[in-house]
Amino acid sequence: MTIPTFILKNALRNKRRALLSISSGAVSLFLLVTLQVALRELTLPPQSAGAELRVAVRNKISITNPLPVRQRGIIEKIPGVEAVTPFTWFGGKYKGEEGMSFAQFAMDADKLHSVFGEAKMNGDGYEKFNATKDACVLGKITADKYHLKVGDQMTLDSTIYPGSLSFHIAGIYFGTPDDRNMLFRQDYLDESIGEPGYVGMWWLKVKSADDMVPVIKAINAAFQNTSAEVRAESERNFQLGFISMLGNIKTLIASISTVVVFTLVLVTASTMSMAVRERFRELAILKALGFRRRELFAFILAESFGLAVAGALLGIGGAYCLYTFGDIGKMTAGIFVSFEVTPRIMGVAALVAALLGIIAAVAPSLSVARMSVVNGLKTLD
Amino acid sequence: MAEPIVKIRELTKLYSQGEIQVTALDRITLDIAAGEFLALMGPSGSGKSTLLHIIAGVDRPTSGQCLVQGVDVTKLNESALADWRNHNVGFIFQTFNLIPVLTAAENVELPLLLTRLSRTQRRKQVETALEVVGLADRAKHLPRQLSGGQEQRVAIARALVTDPALIVADEPTGNLDSHSAQEVLGALQSLRKDAGKTIIMVTHDPKAAAFGTRQIHLEKGELS
Ligand SMILES: Nc1ncnc2c1ncn2[C@@H]1O[C@H](COP(=O)(O)OP(=O)(O)OP(=O)(O)O)[C@@H](O)[C@H]1O
Ligand SMILES: [Mg+2]
Numbered sequence: 001m002t003i004p005t006f007i008l009k010n011a012l013r014n015k016r017r018a019l020l021s022i023s024s025g026a027v028s029l030f031l032l033v034t035l036q037v038a039l040r041e042l043t044l045p046p047q048s049a050g051a052e053l054r055v056a057v058r059n060k061i062s063i064t065n066p067l068p069v070r071q072r073g074i075i076e077k078i079p080g081v082e083a084v085t086p087f088t089w090f091g092g093k094y095k096g097e098e099g100m101s102f103a104q105f106a107m108d109a110d111k112l113h114s115v116f117g118e119a120k121m122n123g124d125g126y127e128k129f130n131a132t133k134d135a136c137v138l139g140k141i142t143a144d145k146y147h148l149k150v151g152d153q154m155t156l157d158s159t160i161y162p163g164s165l166s167f168h169i170a171g172i173y174f175g176t177p178d179d180r181n182m183l184f185r186q187d188y189l190d191e192s193i194g195e196p197g198y199v200g201m202w203w204l205k206v207k208s209a210d211d212m213v214p215v216i217k218a219i220n221a222a223f224q225n226t227s228a229e230v231r232a233e234s235e236r237n238f239q240l241g242f243i244s245m246l247g248n249i250k251t252l253i254a255s256i257s258t259v260v261v262f263t264l265v266l267v268t269a270s271t272m273s274m275a276v277r278e279r280f281r282e283l284a285i286l287k288a289l290g291f292r293r294r295e296l297f298a299f300i301l302a303e304s305f306g307l308a309v310a311g312a313l314l315g316i317g318g319a320y321c322l323y324t325f326g327d328i329g330k331m332t333a334g335i336f337v338s339f340e341v342t343p344r345i346m347g348v349a350a351l352v353a354a355l356l357g358i359i360a361a362v363a364p365s366l367s368v369a370r371m372s373v374v375n376g377l378k379t380l381d
Numbered sequence: 382m383a384e385p386i387v388k389i390r391e392l393t394k395l396y397s398q399g400e401i402q403v404t405a406l407d408r409i410t411l412d413i414a415a416g417e418f419l420a421l422m423g424p425s426g427s428g429k430s431t432l433l434h435i436i437a438g439v440d441r442p443t444s445g446q447c448l449v450q451g452v453d454v455t456k457l458n459e460s461a462l463a464d465w466r467n468h469n470v471g472f473i474f475q476t477f478n479l480i481p482v483l484t485a486a487e488n489v490e491l492p493l494l495l496t497r498l499s500r501t502q503r504r505k506q507v508e509t510a511l512e513v514v515g516l517a518d519r520a521k522h523l524p525r526q527l528s529g530g531q532e533q534r535v536a537i538a539r540a541l542v543t544d545p546a547l548i549v550a551d552e553p554t555g556n557l558d559s560h561s562a563q564e565v566l567g568a569l570q571s572l573r574k575d576a577g578k579t580i581i582m583v584t585h586d587p588k589a590a591a592f593g594t595r596q597i598h599l600e601k602g603e604l605s
Contacts, residue, residue: 001487003494013482282480288439289492289539290467292460373439377474 004302011303014275018307021271025311025356026318028264029349032257033319036345039253041336050118052209053082056238057202057219060229066198067228078218080211081204085111086186088200092156092165094146102142104156104182105200106189109135115205118176123150125171133188135170139179143172156182161193177338202230261352268360272304276364283368284376296368301361308357316349384451385412386546386579387436392445394431394602405431406442407602415546418573418580420593427599429583430551436581437470437549438462450546467495471540471578473550478536479524486511486520489539496543510538513576514568530561537568541578548572550582554589566592 012018057075059065066088075084090104109129112119121137129135138148148154150169157164167184186199206215212234219232233241276283283296320341328339394406405428413419421429434440435447438454447455449469457465479488486507493503511517514534524532533553540548550569554562570592572578582593590596598605 001483001490001494002500006483006487006491006494009482281477285472285474285478285480286491287463288437288466288472290463290465290495292463295495374434 007299007302007306010279010299011306017271017275021268021307022311022314024267025264025308025353026314028260028267029312029315029353030319031260031315032352033316033341033345033349034323035253035257035260036348037319037323037339037341038336039250040342040345041339042249042253050116050205051235053206053212054115054235055204055206055212055216055219055232056087056235057204057230057232058238059201060231063201065228066196066200067202067230069197069199071202071223071228071230074222075202075204075219078215078222080206080208080215082207083111083114084202084204085115086199086201087203088186088189089160090156090165090184090189091159093159094154094156096157100159101145102139102180102182104136104184106184106186107203108187109185112137112183115203116176119173119179120175121171121173123171125150125173128170129185132168132170133185133191134165134167136167136182136184137171137173138169138182139176140172140174141178141180142182143169148172154182161189163192165189165192261356265356265359268304268308268356269363271307272300272360272364273367275303276300276368280368280371280376280379284371284373284379287371287373287376293369297361297365300365300368301358304361304364305354305357308353308360312350312353316346316353320346383415386415386417386450387411387413387581388446388448389436390446392432392435392447393443394428394435394440395443404602406435408445409602409604411597411604413579413581415579416573416577417595418570418593419582420590420596421581421583421599422585422587422590422596423599425585428602429599432599433549433551433581433583437472437547438466467492468543469545469547471537471543471545471548473533473536473540473548473553475552475555478539479532481524484521484523485516485527485535485538488524488535489542491539492543506542507538510542511535513541513572514538528561529557530564533557533561533565534568537565537572541572541576546579548578548580550580552583552585554584554586559588562586562589 057067059067069086072084072086075081085108086106088106090106091100092104093100094102112129113126119137125137129137136154138154143149148169150171152169153166154169155164155166165188173179190196204215206212216232216234219230223230286296323339323341328336332339389409389411392406392409393404396403396405409432421433423429431440435442435455436449438449438457442455445455446453452465454462454465479485480491483491489507489510490503493506498506508517508520511520514537516531516534516538519527519531519535524535527535536553540550548569553569554565557565566589569580569582573580573594580593582589584590
């Protein structure tokens with residue numbers, strides 16, 4: 001026998017308790033990892049290629065206020081602007097569904113490639129989108145969800161405009177961080193709602209990263225003191241603006257995480273206290289045999305640490321496997337498209353587990369330190 | 382006469398509980414010669430365990446001296462005392478001596494984990510110790526698979542495995558039937574005869590005490 005085997009035998013003497021303690025650690029750490037990944041995914045929008053050259057222009061008052069079409073000519077003339085497209089929220093419901101399960105935007109067909117170039121399409125999707133007025137392109141996730149393919153017709157009931165619109169699918173796109181949107185032609189929308197002269201937003205592409213700041217400044221200045229003042233910002237800032245609305249969710253996730261960790265500390269600490277208390281007499285005998293305090297501490301710490309780490313391996317490893325090899329889109333019904341368990345999150349969770357193992361050993365170690373051999377021997381006598 | 386292995390002078394142990402003071406040991410003076418098998422007798426509460434604990438270095442007196450092999454154990458610090466116990470004293474308690482999750486051999490091996498001995502050396506010493514108490518064939522048994530008498534003999538093996546000069550036993554037969562008690566007492570007796578160990582045994586039982594080479598009586602903390 002060696003000291004490690006002695007510690008192992010002690011830790012596993014009450015198999016059910018060891019198992020329960022490891023499981024509660026595993027479940028809590030699984031939960032912690034899940035929450036942290038969710039938090040990260042919510043606060044860190046997927047960065048698409050080309051995002052650093054894209055600018056979003058919206059009405060300064062609110063994103064729901066439209067912009068006049070005459071702005072396009074002015075924006076296009078600003079030096080550094082490569083391409084501009086309208087981008088209008090349609091707010092359509094598909095097949096009489098309760099809510100909107102994917103977003104639809106109207107835009108210029110010929111600008112799809114220049115502004116959102118990372119969207120890839122097989123076949124002649126781009127050409128057909130350009131050629132046919134009622135054409136639309138659909139993200140692969142949505143297409144798969146509804147079993148739609150190129151050539152199919154789809155009809156959407158708008159929650160903003162009266163009536164519904166029908167489209168022919170010209171292509172299925174993929175390769176963006178979130179292949180879910182449906183894009184159709186602004187001219188088709190204008191025609192069907194009687195040429196209102198307004199669009200939802202402008203999206204544009206600048207020629208180089210150096211043009212970004214001057215272009216944004218120029219656009220903001222161009223419409224100052226007009227009836228439709230705008231706010232131009234980089235794609236990243238635009239998305240972060242959305243995320244600031246998630247502030248409450250962030251606080252909620254942070255507080256749930258704290259509760260999870262705190263509960264785990266209590267559970268582990270009480271398990272260790274129990275484990276040590278029922279062995280008080282044995283620890284006194286070990287002391288009598290010549291084991292010093294620090295050796296007994298090491299035994300307790302190793303056991304507590306071992307249980308915490310075993311739970312961590314199961315919980316963190318389980319989360320990693322599930323989210324890496326599982327289909328997160330399916331599991332979350334499409335709420336998350338990516339759910340990356342980063343090394344940093346795993347590291348933090350492992351650190352929490354390690355600290356937990358140490359904290360749980362403190363109270364029992366203190367009581368063992370205070371115990372004299374004579375008093376220890378009297379317990380259970 | 383040779384220098385005694387245990388030399389006790391004016392040893393006093395007081396317990397104060399609020400206003401009341403209990404004198405567990407009252408200025409005890411006692412010499413124990415090497416190779417003695419001392420039976421320590423006396424009524425309950427007379428201070429037998431207290432005296433034994435101080436000699437074995439697990440308790441400290443209020444005043445007085447206790448030299449074991451010339452070392453004043455009352456003056457050693459915690460850590461030095463632990464080390465001293467490991468090398469110089471073997472313990473046998475009345476009950477629950479053994480760690481339930483360890484086999485007989487592993488229980489005997491425990492004190493050796495603190496030494497620098499190699500694994501094979503440790504195994505050899507464990508085997509020898511178990512042979513001495515006649516339990517070589519029970520090495521792989523867990524405590525619950527042993528009889529009460531066998532458990533106590535495993536405890537004896539554990540007490541002698543580090544080859545200490547002194548073995549202390551607090552009512553080692555207190556929980557045993559007379560047959561098992563005979564076995565345990567016989568084992569202790571042969572330790573003295575064959576290995577020359579000094580044994581101090583607390584007992585209530587005059588028949589057990591008869592196995593000793595000398596009997597002393599404690600009464601209210603004083604030798605009588
Ligand atoms: N921790 C303590 N606090 C106060 N008094 C104590 C304490 N430990 C022992 N005593 C007292 O010291 C005296 C001697 O106790 P000790 O345990 O040495 O007796 P004993 O002879 O071993 O008795 P027994 O045969 O019942 O084991 C008793 O009166 C006891 O009440
Ligand atoms: Mg006693």
